[in-house]
Amino acid sequence: MAGNETSPYGRATTLGDVAKAAGVSIATASKALNGRDQVAPATRQRVLAAAKSLSFTPNEVARGLLAGKTGTVGLLTNDLEGRFVIPILMGAEDAFGAGEINVFLCDARGDTIREQHHLRALLTRRVDGIIAVGDATDPRPSLGHDIPVPVVYAYAPSDDPRDVSLTPDNYGGGRIALEHLVACGRRRLAIVSGDPGFAAAQDRTRGALDAIRETSAEFVAAPLFSDWSERWGRDAAALLLGQHPDIDGIVCGSDQIARGVLDTLRDLGRDVPTDVAVIGFDNWEILSTNSRPELTTIDANLQQLGRAAAQRIFGALDKAPASGGVEHLPVRLVIRGSTIERR
Amino acid sequence: MAGNETSPYGRATTLGDVAKAAGVSIATASKALNGRDQVAPATRQRVLAAAKSLSFTPNEVARGLLAGKTGTVGLLTNDLEGRFVIPILMGAEDAFGAGEINVFLCDARGDTIREQHHLRALLTRRVDGIIAVGDATDPRPSLGHDIPVPVVYAYAPSDDPRDVSLTPDNYGGGRIALEHLVACGRRRLAIVSGDPGFAAAQDRTRGALDAIRETSAEFVAAPLFSDWSERWGRDAAALLLGQHPDIDGIVCGSDQIARGVLDTLRDLGRDVPTDVAVIGFDNWEILSTNSRPELTTIDANLQQLGRAAAQRIFGALDKAPASGGVEHLPVRLVIRGSTIERR
DNA sequence: CTGTTAGCGCTTTCAC
DNA sequence: GTGAAAGCGCTAACAG
Numbered sequence: 001m002a003g004n005e006t007s008p009y010g011r012a013t014t015l016g017d018v019a020k021a022a023g024v025s026i027a028t029a030s031k032a033l034n035g036r037d038q039v040a041p042a043t044r045q046r047v048l049a050a051a052k053s054l055s056f057t058p059n060e061v062a063r064g065l066l067a068g069k070t071g072t073v074g075l076l077t078n079d080l081e082g083r084f085v086i087p088i089l090m091g092a093e094d095a096f097g098a099g100e101i102n103v104f105l106c107d108a109r110g111d112t113i114r115e116q117h118h119l120r121a122l123l124t125r126r127v128d129g130i131i132a133v134g135d136a137t138d139p140r141p142s143l144g145h146d147i148p149v150p151v152v153y154a155y156a157p158s159d160d161p162r163d164v165s166l167t168p169d170n171y172g173g174g175r176i177a178l179e180h181l182v183a184c185g186r187r188r189l190a191i192v193s194g195d196p197g198f199a200a201a202q203d204r205t206r207g208a209l210d211a212i213r214e215t216s217a218e219f220v221a222a223p224l225f226s227d228w229s230e231r232w233g234r235d236a237a238a239l240l241l242g243q244h245p246d247i248d249g250i251v252c253g254s255d256q257i258a259r260g261v262l263d264t265l266r267d268l269g270r271d272v273p274t275d276v277a278v279i280g281f282d283n284w285e286i287l288s289t290n291s292r293p294e295l296t297t298i299d300a301n302l303q304q305l306g307r308a309a310a311q312r313i314f315g316a317l318d319k320a321p322a323s324g325g326v327e328h329l330p331v332r333l334v335i336r337g338s339t340i341e342r343r
Numbered sequence: 344m345a346g347n348e349t350s351p352y353g354r355a356t357t358l359g360d361v362a363k364a365a366g367v368s369i370a371t372a373s374k375a376l377n378g379r380d381q382v383a384p385a386t387r388q389r390v391l392a393a394a395k396s397l398s399f400t401p402n403e404v405a406r407g408l409l410a411g412k413t414g415t416v417g418l419l420t421n422d423l424e425g426r427f428v429i430p431i432l433m434g435a436e437d438a439f440g441a442g443e444i445n446v447f448l449c450d451a452r453g454d455t456i457r458e459q460h461h462l463r464a465l466l467t468r469r470v471d472g473i474i475a476v477g478d479a480t481d482p483r484p485s486l487g488h489d490i491p492v493p494v495v496y497a498y499a500p501s502d503d504p505r506d507v508s509l510t511p512d513n514y515g516g517g518r519i520a521l522e523h524l525v526a527c528g529r530r531r532l533a534i535v536s537g538d539p540g541f542a543a544a545q546d547r548t549r550g551a552l553d554a555i556r557e558t559s560a561e562f563v564a565a566p567l568f569s570d571w572s573e574r575w576g577r578d579a580a581a582l583l584l585g586q587h588p589d590i591d592g593i594v595c596g597s598d599q600i601a602r603g604v605l606d607t608l609r610d611l612g613r614d615v616p617t618d619v620a621v622i623g624f625d626n627w628e629i630l631s632t633n634s635r636p637e638l639t640t641i642d643a644n645l646q647q648l649g650r651a652a653a654q655r656i657f658g659a660l661d662k663a664p665a666s667g668g669v670e671h672l673p674v675r676l677v678i679r680g681s682t683i684e685r686r
Numbered sequence: 687c688t689g690t691t692a693g694c695g696c697t698t699t700c701a702c
Numbered sequence: 703g704t705g706a707a708a709g710c711g712c713t714a715a716c717a718g
Contacts, residue, residue: 357694357695358697373697374697406697410697
């Protein structure tokens with residue numbers, strides 16, 4: 001396609017080439033191609049034909065230079081797994097009718113230096129906004145306020161209340177999880193959470209603790225914390241069942257922990273959900289849909305979170321920056337076989 | 344920062360602003376900032392100072408327009424999980440000393456229409472190259488040859504031999520897996536693979552089948568195929584152990600399958616690795632490092648694959664396009680507790 | 687309706 | 703050493 005001078009891939013076709021081929025001026029070609037209505041139908045046809053035959057692709061870079069905005073957004077992440085960032089990316093892509101915007105994904109790998117580096121690069125490329133995605137719901141250091149484009153923090157909120165932050169409602173999730181177990185008829189419950197240093201562990205647990213007061217159920221033991229591993233889930237379940245053999249429901253801090261809990265219950269010959277109901281958190285499908293039985297869990301609606309983040313960016317673009325603060329987005333219950341009998 | 348006319352975020356500082364502040368021409372300011380040597384040290388200092396005090400960020404968009412290249416690469420993926428694409432992205436970022444290049448990540452979600460849409464958008468943004476990442480090692484339809492920038496297919500190769508494709512050496516991985524089991528003293532082996540419609544299932548299995556001929560070990564049963572789930576791993580193990588109680592090693596088609604196999608072995612009271620050694624494939628850490636015992640597995644070196652893809656792009660940029668064909672990149676054995684006794 | 691003109695922000699000859 | 707001028711590809715007035 002196009003010319004073929006020195007470089008292996010030739011020079012791309014320009015609007016000038018199209019105009020020449022159609023025998024019109026560049027300005028007219030531009031109008032024809034962009035659907036402006038001050039151009040004769042016949043002329044437009046000629047331009048369109050020329051553009052097609054030359055497989056003309058308009059140069060968005062030039063367009064962006066002129067317009068003062070590029071139609072790009074930077075996604076700055078520390079999520080090495082991609083577990084959070086991919087759904088958030090998808091949500092962001094959706095928020096602008098596919099293809100309007102393109103997303104630069106930058107992986108800072110938990111390194112502040114690298115993050116600054118990427119931030120600078122993104123600004124240099126004149127992104128229209130930045131979404132900072134963390135891999136935990138604990139507040140993270142603000143990127144600062146001397147950034148000339150809107151910034152939204154997703155999943156991990158900023159520690160500066162002036163920033164705009166979106167994070168899942170872990171507290172509400174804890175409530176929902178507990179309410180579901182109670183609705184399933186469970187009365188003697190326990191909590192196995194993750195690393196107590198994480199806000200997620202605290203918030204989810206707090207939600208469950210608060211919610212139980214409104215029910216006739218009770219916790220047979222204080223919440224257990226350690227880390228987010230399956231191993232801990234296994235160990236915790238053994239501990240709990242040893243001390244309280246009559247437990248009939250366990251709220252877990254994550255799907256990983258829940259998988260461990262399921263393993264131990266199986267080892268101990270307890271049927272799930274008949275003897276003990278188990279609920280996880282995250283809806284990490286590779287874990288939640290492969291267990292025996294499949295895991296009932298709380299889904300953080302990350303794709304919606306991505307949508308919302310993108311909307312905040314674009315809202316802030318024309319109007320004033322969205323007012324700061326941490327917004328907690330609703331999560332949702334996903335019911336599978338670990339809490340109700342499947343038929 | 345910068346001026347503050349109408350838009351909420353003001354107009355960005357331009358080179359002109361810096362030049363004015365430093366009392367020099369735009370041309371001189373440019374030279375000073377870019378380390379050209381035709382500028383007096385004193386002048387350079389003044390320009391640098393002005394740039395800093397105005398927190399000037401050069402506009403890479405304008406620069407790209409002039410240079411004819413943007414320093415961006417498009418990553419077009421169908422990998423909804425992000426399991427493959429994130430390591431590949433990291434490898435690509437590394438290949439160009441961090442920050443030289445930025446990557447547009449586009450998720451086509453397995454939809455050809457959306458893929459074409461994204462492809463067009465990327466070309467419109469004048470990316471310097473495109474990496475197409477699939478979520479399986481089966482050949483995928485070529486994006487075509489009328490693309491004006493280099494394209495490299497990663498993980499999923501193109502079905503057109505003229506394209507440049509990089510994919511993990513699954514066959515070699517199968518060999519390595521088997522050789523490891525034999526090196527661990529196993530002699531009565533079996534293969535539990537995944538969906539037989541996948542190239543990965545066939546290639547890995549073939550590698551193991553070929554490799555065993557060079558050893559004194561044997562397969563006690565024909566390879567088993569079904570799907571990539573844990574459930575299938577559990578069922579297959581039950582079947583195998585029922586028919587061949589003396590099995591002492593199982594080559595699995597994926598970590599998921601291996602997890603299922605481990606579960607059944609545990610249910611049957613077989614010790615791993617003492618009675619039966621198990622090896623997985625993929626090194627999907629959430630699975631492989633959380634099992635009992637942890638999984639020995641084959642890692643596809645995706646980060647290196649990303650590096651290599653980026654290098655192909657940039658090689659092709661100046662010189663002729665890299666010669667086409669599918670290149671199989673080496674994989675590596677990761678030894679954990681499912682094949683050797685840990686101390 | 688169409689073409690001319692003037693830039694967007696920057697780099698690069700090429701005079702001075 | 704420094705600056706004026708041209709121009710990357712495109713759009714947006716403004717004349718004609």
